Amino acid sequence: MINILVTGSDGQLGQCLQKIAHKYPKMTFFFMDRIGLDITDKNNIQAVFKKHKFHFCINCAAYTNVEQAEKTPEIAFAVNAVGIRNLAIVCKENNVKLIHISTDYVFDGEKKDGYLPSDKPNPINEYGKSKLKGEQYIQEILKEFIIIRTSWLYSEFGHNFYKTILKKAKRKETISITDSQIGCPTDANNLALHIINIMESQEFESGIQHVTDGEAMSWYEFAEKIVKEHKLDSEVKVVKDKNYRTFAKRPVNSVLI
Numbered sequence: 001m002i003n004i005l006v007t008g009s010d011g012q013l014g015q016c017l018q019k020i021a022h023k024y025p026k027m028t029f030f031f032m033d034r035i036g037l038d039i040t041d042k043n044n045i046q047a048v049f050k051k052h053k054f055h056f057c058i059n060c061a062a063y064t065n066v067e068q069a070e071k072t073p074e075i076a077f078a079v080n081a082v083g084i085r086n087l088a089i090v091c092k093e094n095n096v097k098l099i100h101i102s103t104d105y106v107f108d109g110e111k112k113d114g115y116l117p118s119d120k121p122n123p124i125n126e127y128g129k130s131k132l133k134g135e136q137y138i139q140e141i142l143k144e145f146i147i148i149r150t151s152w153l154y155s156e157f158g159h160n161f162y163k164t165i166l167k168k169a170k171r172k173e174t175i176s177i178t179d180s181q182i183g184c185p186t187d188a189n190n191l192a193l194h195i196i197n198i199m200e201s202q203e204f205e206s207g208i209q210h211v212t213d214g215e216a217m218s219w220y221e222f223a224e225k226i227v228k229e230h231k232l233d234s235e236v237k238v239v240k241d242k243n244y245r246t247f248a249k250r251p252v253n254s255v256l257i
């Protein structure tokens with residue numbers, strides 16, 4: 001039997017893992033939400049690891065509010081950097097393999113082509129900086145880890161672009177979307193399957209992986225695709241860059257390959 005701890009289990013990816021866990025009888029999942037296990041509290045992590053012998057820890061816990069992270073970066077760093085350091089230390093103490101999820105936002109978006117795992121990160125917003133720091137702690141502390149960088153996650157769970165567009169389209173609202181950023185939308189259910197496959201395979205190769213659904217597009221093109229897929233007839237309009245403002249800077253090209 002393989003024992004697996006899933007942190008941040010009430011988030012989007014955590015819920016995708018919960019949905020399929022029953023299909024893997026040789027795996028026992030311990031799903032812990034923020035109340036059960038707060039990764040900013042090392043004693044809390046140690047107590048949970050003392051109670052059970054885990055083989056893997058899948059870290060889905062993260063501070064993911066990109067806009068708010070600009071205003072209160074200390075909170076983003078407390079979770080995405082210090083929290084990850086805590087988790088890595090306790091994984092090391094207990095010989096647990098860590099599978100951690102990171103982001104396309106560790107890159108500045110200046111590259112013409114897609115980003116490889118070996119490309120040098122250079123985050124341009126506080127969320128990206130905090131996630132990069134978390135990656136660095138893992139690499140410093142652990143020998144057995146996989147960092148999966150993914151992008152533009154969507155699913156039936158939580159708040160995400162896909163659900164927002166679908167809701168607007170069903171109400172026949174005109175949808176105005178920027179076409180100035182390109183990335184790879186990724187179904188979080190596919191990412192959950194990828195993580196399970198890693199644990200099922202006999203090989204565990206430490207390092208950084210880029211995992212997406214593989215098709216690069218702009219937010220505008222993604223919105224159009226969602227509307228078409230559901231045979232809805234909302235109009236999707238492009239918002240030109242000067243009219244599109246967010247507090248946090250976002251990479252223009254965050255395609256991961």
Ligand SMILES: NC(=O)c1ccc[n+]([C@@H]2O[C@H](COP(=O)([O-])OP(=O)(O)OC[C@H]3O[C@@H](n4cnc5c(N)ncnc54)[C@H](OP(=O)(O)O)[C@@H]3O)[C@@H](O)[C@H]2O)c1
Pocket residue numbers: 007008009010011012013014033034037038039040059060061062063064079083101102103104131150151152153154158
């Ligand atoms: N969503 C995307 O488009 C995207 C893109 C690229 C990479 N990623 C990465 O993919 C991973 C999963 O993303 P997601 O969409 O599933 O995120 P999510 O829905 O925001 O889930 C994150 C979960 O972590 C929990 N959490 C926050 N602080 C915590 C703490 N101190 N201790 C324990 N749990 C805590 C949150 O709980 P509360 O809700 O109670 O705060 C939430 O349930 C994250 O690492 C994210 O950085 C996401």
